[in-house]
Amino acid sequence: MTLLHDEDLASAFNHASRSYDTLVAFNPGYHRDLRRSARRLGLPEGGRGMRVLDLGCGTGASTAALAAALPAAEITAVDASAGMLKRAAAKPWNDSVTFVHTPAERLAEAGVEGPFDAVFAAYLIRNAANPDGVLATVRDVLAPHGRLAVHEYTLSGRATHRGVWTMVCGGIVLPVATALGDGQLYRHLWRSVVDFDTSDEFAARVSSAGFDHVRVLPLPGWQTGITHTIVARRALDAAAADR
Known part of the structure; x- marks a missing residue:
């Protein structure tokens, strides 16, 4: 199958936004694991005085995870899908959370400018037409x-892990999504995982994009070997060191 990208993918997410949270509820540990990954940013003092970018916030699950892990941080949440973003913004948030409609590749055009102390990206980069371009954008908006x-x-x-992923998608996710009229999107989401980097390959990609201290951290439960948190730090380049 041909994977969806850019406007086609954003349109598919717009259509799926009405039932996205319902489908997510079928995934045990979904919100718990997002909170675990948010804590793995390791920001001190609940993020006090810090700016955090939530890249690809969807309906706000990742934003909620960040708000729970970093209650004192200023969070900017962005997404390319107007439908997903509308549902995220309609949920209750404190004044430190801001939502912006923009693709990850066009942050500056939407007025989203660094430096950010941290960037969190959940279920986003594998869906980008140019993953390396997204990582370059992330590096540019991060502080040294x-x-x-x-x-x-x-x-x-x-x-074994590839088989579990395919079994869960084929036996549970795709039948429900197809009944809701969103089969094309969820077939894309299944395939995008199978076709994307392994965790070690992705860690190498992140390192090549100008990050150091790159680590691959597992998540528990059925997602062991399927979902990971990849944490890294923007490398201090020579130009930054001279300032």
Whole structure:
């Protein structure tokens, strides 16, 4: 199958936004694991005085995870899908959370400018037409030594984990999504995981994009070997060191 990208993917998410939270509820540990990944940013004092970018916030699950882990941080949440963002923004938030409609690749055009102390990206980068371009954008908006946490379906490379992913999608997710009229999107989401980097390959991609201290951290439960948190730090380049 041909994967969806850019406007087609945003349109598919717009249509799916009405039932997205319902489908997410079928995934045990979904919100718990997002909170775990948010805590893995390791920001001190609940993020007091810090700016955090939630890249690809969807209906706000990742934003809620950040708000729980970093209650004192200023959070800017962005998404390319107007439908998903509308549902996120309609939920109750404190004044430190701001939502902006923009693709990850066009942050500056939407007025989203760094430096950010941390960037959190959940279930986003594998869906980008140009993952390396997104990582370059993330690096550009991070302060020197700013932290990155990517919460992503990145398979371990073992056939067992690939099989579990395909079984869960084929046996549970796709039938429900198809009944709701969103089969094309969820077929894309299944395939995008199978076709994307393994966790180690993605860690190498992050390192090549100008990050150091890159680590691949597992998540528990059925998602072991399927979903990982990849944490990293923006490398201090020579130009930054001279300032």
